[in-house]
């Protein structure tokens with residue numbers, strides 16, 4: 001995967017492997033800790049000049065070690081500090097023990113801390129090493145600080161946020177500023193962790209990029225770096241057939257709007273031709289509403305089979321407002337040699353028998369994209385959804401592997417995952433994008449990319465990103481119609 005350095009996302013497990021690799025390559029780990037702690041102190045002085053006192057809360061591991069470095073740095077700069085330790089500092093090990101010794105003073109115990117107005121808290125209790133709910137002693141102090149509404153600078157992660165999943169383990173700080181090192185962790189981007197970090201600063205403590213790259217798997221933030229290379233091949237001046245022919249299946253006469261939203265979005269996103277496939281009962285309703293999108297009567301499986309002889313119809317969207325579960329299943333299985341975006345009812349239709357769908361799309365190039373929200377995800381992958389040990393990224397990848405499909409696991413922190421293990425977390429969606437018809441629009445954009453020949457993972461990732469951009473451009477209060485109108489051209493990097 002092309003990796004933009006800024007888009008790196010490193011799991012805590014990868015980070016500790018990177019840490020070991022750095023040490024093995026001769027890099028002094030205490031210097032890394034010193035850089036980390038000094039960066040935190042610098043952020044404290046830069047962002048909180050009005051602080052009456054910096055209160056550094058230090059935990060039992062290296063996150064605490066960063067805290068002692070920050071405390072020593074702030075002491076040297078002459079500002080008032082208070083240091084409170086969770087656990088006995090005499091039991092610190094390695095670099096953290098050295099940082100504590102070099103600070104050279106005596107910490108008070110965490111339970112003695114009483115939050116006071118004017119305090120700015122530096123949270124160095126737990127970082128990447130948090131493995132279970134924070135101890136009660138920490139939870140009590142976290143709650144007291146929240147109650148007093150003090151600013152909190154988190155070292156690496158707000159204590160209590162699981163760096164792997166973004167979940168809160170017991171209780172967590174809500175930081176106003178977080179300083180993390182080298183790269184973001186999934187917990188900075190997945191919900192609810194993303195909302196708990198405040199302003200996020202990524203500080204380079206000096207681990208060479210070659211060491212980072214060896215350990216980073218295929219997870220990154222979604223952005224043009226992932227797919228712009230494929231977008232470049234899509235020449236907007238090409239003949240309309242070369243820009244692909246997308247087909248969208250309409251629902252019945254009382255549920256045609258969703259498919260039309262998909263179709264309009266597909267056209268706006270760059271498909272050369274878009275056809276709405278409608279059963280006869282809904283034909284007139286659709287005809288009354290369509291202009292640039294073409295309309296074709298597809299009454300049943302027989303009619304679809306005839307249409308499929310036209311190989312130029314290169315991609316399909318099935319599910320928005322579709323309603324008829326049995327027909328959805330039949331059509332999805334018939335389309336298995338084409339590219340398909342399966343959304344909404346198209347996903348739900350396979351609740352009882354997901355394996356039939358997965359088998360149909362196994363083998364060959366990945367050509368199925370599924371776009372479930374939480375509820376739809378649980379219908380097809382109940383065991384994966386119910387496994388508490390998995391992060392949203394893990395769940396999306398497990399589902400993609402099982403289904404041979406690209407999974408767009410929707411939400412405020414949409415994850416796009418490929419059967420080959422690549423995954424991206426999307427971050428550009430404004431909260432107001434969660435509106436009726438928004439998902440239909442997304443399916444249409446992805447369908448347009450597939451119709452144009454983009455590989456499924458890139459098509460989906462680019463679709464999610466353009467959808468987010470369109471939401472931001474259309475602004476708060478948007479309707480799904482505004483969203484389609486706000487789709488911008490694909491950015492293509494030269």
Ligand SMILES: NC(=O)C1=CN([C@@H]2O[C@H](COP(=O)(O)OP(=O)(O)OC[C@H]3O[C@@H](n4cnc5c(N)ncnc54)[C@H](O)[C@@H]3O)[C@@H](O)[C@H]2O)[C@@H](O)CC1
Nearest residue numbers: 019033036061062063126127128129130131132133134156
């Ligand atoms: N990875 C790197 O390259 C660097 C990491 N640094 C710091 O090191 C941190 C990671 O250090 P550690 O791996 O020591 O992890 P932490 O300091 O986050 O915490 C781990 C310690 O807490 C214990 N622990 C975990 N969950 C607990 C719970 N719920 N209740 C009580 N004890 C619990 C663990 O047994 C371990 O002793 C990072 O977050 C970062 O702040 C920095 O020093 C810079 C370099």
Ligand SMILES: [K+]
Nearest residue numbers: 123126155159
């Ligand atoms: K922390």
